[in-house]
Amino acid sequence: MGDIRQHSRAPLARRGCGRLSSLAGGLALVALSLGACAETPGGAAPPESGAASGTPAETHEMLNAVLWQTSSAEYEAVVRQSFRMARMSLDRAMADPSWSAALEQTGAFAGLPPALILDLDETVLDNTPYEDRIIRVEGEFTREGFRKWCEEAKAAATPGAQEFLRYADRQGVAVFYVSARAEAERSCTLRNLKRLGLPLRQGSDQVLLRAKDGKSGHRRRVAARYRVVLLVGDSLEDFVAGSKAAPDQRRLLARAHADRWGRQWIMLPNPMYGHWEATFYDFDYSLPRADKLKKKYRGLKATGTR
Numbered sequence: 171m172g173d174i175r176q177h178s179r180a181p182l183a184r185r186g187c188g189r190l191s192s193l194a195g196g197l198a199l200v201a202l203s204l205g206a207c208a209e210t211p212g213g214a215a216p217p218e219s220g221a222a223s224g225t226p227a228e229t230h231e232m233l234n235a236v237l238w239q240t241s242s243a244e245y246e247a248v249v250r251q252s253f254r255m256a257r258m259s260l261d262r263a264m265a266d267p268s269w270s271a272a273l274e275q276t277g278a279f280a281g282l283p284p285a286l287i288l289d290l291d292e293t294v295l296d297n298t299p300y301e302d303r304i305i306r307v308e309g310e311f312t313r314e315g316f317r318k319w320c321e322e323a324k325a326a327a328t329p330g331a332q333e334f335l336r337y338a339d340r341q342g343v344a345v346f347y348v349s350a351r352a353e354a355e356r357s358c359t360l361r362n363l364k365r366l367g368l369p370l371r372q373g374s375d376q377v378l379l380r381a382k383d384g385k386s387g388h389r390r391r392v393a394a395r396y397r398v399v400l401l402v403g404d405s406l407e408d409f410v411a412g413s414k415a416a417p418d419q420r421r422l423l424a425r426a427h428a429d430r431w432g433r434q435w436i437m438l439p440n441p442m443y444g445h446w447e448a449t450f451y452d453f454d455y456s457l458p459r460a461d462k463l464k465k466k467y468r469g470l471k472a473t474g475t476r
């Protein structure tokens with residue numbers, strides 16, 4: 171979902187298993203994978219031989235991440251902490267007309283009305299029931315699977331998001347939701363936001379979906395009319411262009427803006443998916459799942475130290 175993962179393939183784990191079968195040639199990986207495919211609906215491919223001694227064959231790439239996000243006190247705490255920080259920053263930003271959070275903000279902006287830009291998935295909307303469905307049934311993200319989830323319009327709000335957004339709304343801050351969701355997902359997205367009672371004063375116009383010039387393009391357009399007081403997201407792309415890069419480059423980009431984190435930029439955790447993960451398979455979302463996993467294991471070797 172990336173957010174939201176920008177590919178639209180439909181192969182489930184079973185397809186990945188078929189491919190692995192056809193590659194059978196004595197590789198330990200294949201032998202292990204066949205075992206996984208035979209026994210688990212998700213069909214997670216195991217690591218390369220020797221990469222993780224003792225790793226159970228029956229697992230899914232997102233198991234720990236989804237458990238953490240859905241059930242840990244630590245997730246609850248860090249997200250609430252983030253929205254508290256966001257509220258404190260918002261107060262400071264409102265009192266300081268020279269404050270802008272958007273790199274795309276140019277020209278004189280002190281007199282412009284304030285606006286807040288948030289990502290949607292895993293920032294405002296909690297899609298973990300869909301991620302749970304991926305682990306149990308669907309094997310991996312597909313556009314069709316995500317659309318079905320969107321149509322249900324039953325994502326909860328992340329902890330503290332509703333309170334923060336209502337506070338911002340009471341302060342007269344315009345709220346823009348910027349997402350890589352597809353245009354076809356607009357009405358179900360709006361239904362979900364309305365169901366949660368989130369600020370939608372400008373209606374559909376404040377929900378900015380997938381654009382050719384990405385989230386940075388949306389920020390530039392908002393910044394032409396508003397002073398952007400805060401950015402909130404769960405992915406580097408929610409703050410700065412250039413997120414689709416190698417892991418080291420992404421970390422350097424985050425470091426280059428060190429003084430903005432926790433002040434003008436509030437990052438929420440998402441260990442389940444995102445550019446941070448897709449970079450290991452060069453953002454080639456069409457790759458079979460087992461190939462992605464192999465590349466991620468190679469990434470583990472390449473990025474063992476900071």
Ligand SMILES: [Mg+2]
Pocket residue numbers: 172173174289290291292293403404405
């Ligand atoms: Mg997101």
